[in-house]
Amino acid sequence: MIAEVIVDVAAYPIDRPFDYAVPYNMQEVIECGVRVKVPFGPRKVLGYVVQLKMETDLDESKLKPIDELIDLEPVLSNELLKLSKIVARETLAYEIDALQVMLPAAMRGKYEKFIEVEELSEIENPALVSLLKGRTRMPLKQVTDPALLKIIKEYAKEGIITVDTAISQRTKVKTVRMIHIANAEKLQAIDETIHANAKKQKELLEWLKGHANETIVVATVLRESSIQAPVLKALIKKGAAIESSVETYREPDAPKLRDTEVPLNLTDEQRSALDLVNKSSDNNTPETFLLHGITGSGKTEVYLQAISHVLKKGKEAIVLVPEISLTPQMTSRFQQRFGSLVAVMHSGLSAGEKYDEWRKIHRKEVKVVVGARSAIFAPFENIGIIILDEEHESTYKQEDNPRYHARDVAIWRSEYFNCPVILGSATPSLESYARASKGVYTLLELSKRAKNQELPSVTVVDMREELKDGNRSMFSVPLAEAVRIRLEKKEQIVLFLNKRGFSSFVLCRDCGTVVQCPNCDISLTYHRSNESLKCHYCGHEEVVPLKCPECESEHIRFFGTGTQKAEEEIAKLFPAARVLRMDVDTTRQKGSHERILRKFSEGGADILLGTQMIAKGLDFPNITLVGVLAADTTLHLADFRAAEKTFQLMTQVSGRAGRHELAGEVFIQTYTPEHYAIELAKTQHYEPFYNMEMGTRKQYGYPPFFYITLIQFSHEDLMKVIDYADKGATFIKNSLSPETFIIGPASAAISRVNNRYRYQCLIKYKKEPKLIETLQQLIKMYRTSWMKDGLLMSVDVDPSSIF
DNA sequence: AGCACGCCGACT
DNA sequence: GTCGGCGTGCTC
Numbered sequence: 001m002i003a004e005v006i007v008d009v010a011a012y013p014i015d016r017p018f019d020y021a022v023p024y025n026m027q028e029v030i031e032c033g034v035r036v037k038v039p040f041g042p043r044k045v046l047g048y049v050v051q052l053k054m055e056t057d058l059d060e061s062k063l064k065p066i067d068e069l070i071d072l073e074p075v076l077s078n079e080l081l082k083l084s085k086i087v088a089r090e091t092l093a094y095e096i097d098a099l100q101v102m103l104p105a106a107m108r109g110k111y112e113k114f115i116e117v118e119e120l121s122e123i124e125n126p127a128l129v130s131l132l133k134g135r136t137r138m139p140l141k142q143v144t145d146p147a148l149l150k151i152i153k154e155y156a157k158e159g160i161i162t163v164d165t166a167i168s169q170r171t172k173v174k175t176v177r178m179i180h181i182a183n184a185e186k187l188q189a190i191d192e193t194i195h196a197n198a199k200k201q202k203e204l205l206e207w208l209k210g211h212a213n214e215t216i217v218v219a220t221v222l223r224e225s226s227i228q229a230p231v232l233k234a235l236i237k238k239g240a241a242i243e244s245s246v247e248t249y250r251e252p253d254a255p256k257l258r259d260t261e262v263p264l265n266l267t268d269e270q271r272s273a274l275d276l277v278n279k280s281s282d283n284n285t286p287e288t289f290l291l292h293g294i295t296g297s298g299k300t301e302v303y304l305q306a307i308s309h310v311l312k313k314g315k316e317a318i319v320l321v322p323e324i325s326l327t328p329q330m331t332s333r334f335q336q337r338f339g340s341l342v343a344v345m346h347s348g349l350s351a352g353e354k355y356d357e358w359r360k361i362h363r364k365e366v367k368v369v370v371g372a373r374s375a376i377f378a379p380f381e382n383i384g385i386i387i388l389d390e391e392h393e394s395t396y397k398q399e400d401n402p403r404y405h406a407r408d409v410a411i412w413r414s415e416y417f418n419c420p421v422i423l424g425s426a427t428p429s430l431e432s433y434a435r436a437s438k439g440v441y442t443l444l445e446l447s448k449r450a451k452n453q454e455l456p457s458v459t460v461v462d463m464r465e466e467l468k469d470g471n472r473s474m475f476s477v478p479l480a481e482a483v484r485i486r487l488e489k490k491e492q493i494v495l496f497l498n499k500r501g502f503s504s505f506v507l508c509r510d511c512g513t514v515v516q517c518p519n520c521d522i523s524l525t526y527h528r529s530n531e532s533l534k535c536h537y538c539g540h541e542e543v544v545p546l547k548c549p550e551c552e553s554e555h556i557r558f559f560g561t562g563t564q565k566a567e568e569e570i571a572k573l574f575p576a577a578r579v580l581r582m583d584v585d586t587t588r589q590k591g592s593h594e595r596i597l598r599k600f601s602e603g604g605a606d607i608l609l610g611t612q613m614i615a616k617g618l619d620f621p622n623i624t625l626v627g628v629l630a631a632d633t634t635l636h637l638a639d640f641r642a643a644e645k646t647f648q649l650m651t652q653v654s655g656r657a658g659r660h661e662l663a664g665e666v667f668i669q670t671y672t673p674e675h676y677a678i679e680l681a682k683t684q685h686y687e688p689f690y691n692m693e694m695g696t697r698k699q700y701g702y703p704p705f706f707y708i709t710l711i712q713f714s715h716e717d718l719m720k721v722i723d724y725a726d727k728g729a730t731f732i733k734n735s736l737s738p739e740t741f742i743i744g745p746a747s748a749a750i751s752r753v754n755n756r757y758r759y760q761c762l763i764k765y766k767k768e769p770k771l772i773e774t775l776q777q778l779i780k781m782y783r784t785s786w787m788k789d790g791l792l793m794s795v796d797v798d799p800s801s802i803f
Numbered sequence: 804a805g806c807a808c809g810c811c812g813a814c815t
Numbered sequence: 816g817t818c819g820g821c822g823t824g825c826t827c
Contacts, residue, residue: 002827004827005827007826007827009804009805009826010804011804011805011826012804013825013826014804014826017827018826018827019827020827021827038827039826039827040805040826040827041805041806041807041825041826041827042805042806042807042826043805043806043826045805056827058827062827063827064827
């Protein structure tokens with residue numbers, strides 16, 4: 001028997017299956033989808049069995065045998081193996097990367113070299129003898145002296161020492177030690193053999209007698225009997241109990257309320273949406289629905305009941321949410337409805353916890369997984385529904401290899417399992433809404449809020465007028481007044497500012513110099529906490545200059561605002577207000593996210609000030625005012641999705657206000673109130689924005705009218721990057737159809753990062769059957785020759801941003 | 804990617 | 816004379 005194995009080596013010529021002989025003793029147990037340890041050249045590596053066969057094109061006597069089976073059961077189903085091939089091809093990634101992304105990081109191979117000595121007496125070197133301490137096997141990394149390494153090499157040549165690579169998981173299965181206590185007669189018999197002096201043993205034995213035939217965790221036994229471990233050990237030796245290790249899970253410590261929530265009554269709109277989804281699931285059709293529901297319209301309830309429906313049929317469900325909204329508020333709702341049938345996967349879990357959640361899914365102990373992007377690869381084998389909440393979020397696109405989009409994977413899996421997909425959003429991506437309009441997806445509309453509350457009233461404040469009136473604060477007069485009123489009424493306020501830190505740049509008022517990063521083509525950001533200037537791209541950090549580095553003027557000023565500065569200004573304007581700041585800097589610690597939100601929900605603060613991360617999912621009854629301090633920050637990015645992102649953000653943020661009994665009010669401060677993304681966010685009507693934005697996209701040839709692929713080049717040498725970018729663009733031009741547009745190559749928006757010059761090239765196409773093949777050839781040229789010259793190139797099919 | 808093999812300068 | 820520098824080439 002022969003196994004095709006994809007080995008854990010990400011390199012161009014290795015990106016294909018290698019054939020291995022399956023030793024006789026493995027033939028009965030080996031299956032596709034198990035991990036194996038195989039010899040590869042002079043070393044041992046981890047690999048995935050992707051195919052079993054009886055014949056090979058190679059000289060069969062040259063095949064090496066598989067060294068070891070790492071799994072007895074497949075960790076990847078045939079469906080996932082098939083999917084990995086597609087993901088690798090469509091995203092132009094290595095197949096090994098596509099395989100690894102489907103499994104928790106804990107299961108990736110950890111390699112450790114060991115030296116093994118057959119006959120210790122043959123080792124004469126005293127340093128090595130003392131290091132071995134009588135062991136015949138020790139980790140090679142314990143040898144630090146380079147001279148000794150050389151000696152080991154020599155011993156290895158002579159065959160006295162062998163070097164062996166151990167491959168293990170990064171994180172092990174957690175086990176607890178348990179004992180099974182013998183029956184009463186046996187305990188009595190042992191009792192009679194124990195000497196009367198052994199008081200502690202007698203004491204423990206009495207305790208054990210009270211628990212005859214039971215299986216108990218060792219730690220519990222010791223605690224409850226107040227006896228030390230050695231005593232128990234002695235009794236185990238005498239046969240009073242049998243000790244064993246039992247696999248267990250690391251329980252994420254989030255408080256779990258289970259099975260306590262019941263389905264809510266549905267509105268007519270929710271009901272008809274649910275009926276359509278259930279019908280498609282009953283008919284086993286792989287239909288994709290776009291659930292377009294305004295904020296507060298109760299999309300989650302539709303998800304919950306659609307899941308209920310498929311669970312009743314014995315099928316499983318995957319729910320994806322953006323990482324940022326994977327708050328306890330969201331996940332506990334699923335746990336309350338489905339109890340212990342839910343596994344949760346998010347970045348806050350440790351590697352071990354993620355691994356445990358994965359094992360629960362793999363063993364079919366749960367039926368629902370709620371998680372971020374990578375949960376789309378949950379190892380279910382009978383999926384009944386897949387849901388992507390906030391489907392427009394760019395976090396569904398992975399930014400490194402394999403650059404897959406969870407939405408594409410969801411649709412592929414739904415076709416395999418013949419089940420529906422729900423894409424849910426208040427502000428769908430243009431791509432999805434366009435597909436729904438064309439009938440590719442089925443559009444479901446929720447146009448009313450579930451509790452019939454009014455949408456909050458939105459006021460756009462023109463900050464140019466404020467400036468003219470002499471208000472140079474970051475709070476306009478109307479917003480400041482509104483804040484003051486809420487503070488008086490003891491209602492809560494959310495303030496949104498899409499920029500962390502303090503100031504965005506440092507400018508000399510005499511010569512106009514902006515302090516730049518020495519390695520990148522970008523200005524430095526001022527951080528108040530340690531009085532430094534930082535580059536957010538390469539990590540460069542320097543002290544704040546007191547004089548302009550160009551003209552030595554002392555008139556240096558900080559411009560732009562971040563959350564840190566906003567916090568200070570609030571303190572000045574409203575000294576009595578209690579403020580909670582929530583951004584990357586205040587949520588770095590594990591659990592701080594939850595802590596801040598809990599404090600706010602318990603009324604521990606009046607104002608929640610934050611970035612992106614407060615835009616979604618918050619649902620607190622007492623929030624009646626939302627203020628967007630600067631709506632323009634996302635609007636002027638050099639990206640075709642800038643307007644869409646801004647509209648989505650404004651709508652999402654506004655949706656935080658007045659979700660319950662109290663009416664909500666929203667203020668949006670901007671320097672460009674006439675821009676349609678802001679103008680139309682006022683009414684929070686999606687359709688007019690969609691129509692407007694579609695016009696722009698059509699005019700400039702962007703998605704959804706064209707597909708796009710972005711190719712980025714970078715090199716330390718400006719001339720070389722231009723040269724290679726030209727070569728690449730020319731190659732693509734010559735290979736693709738004449739209807740396809742090649743934009744560039746042109747310098748990237750940030751033309752230099754970390755001392756590397758950046759160029760990029762955009763491919764726009766409507767239909768391009770040869771795209772993947774062409775890109776494969778381009779990558780081949782890059783990997784076989786250009787890379788050696790110091791070039792870095794990346795290919796991103798359907799990039800989330802071209803910035 | 805690693806690792807071994809192989810062919811040329813500065814040291815015991 | 817040897818140790819070791821990293822160029823080149825292969826991995827079932």
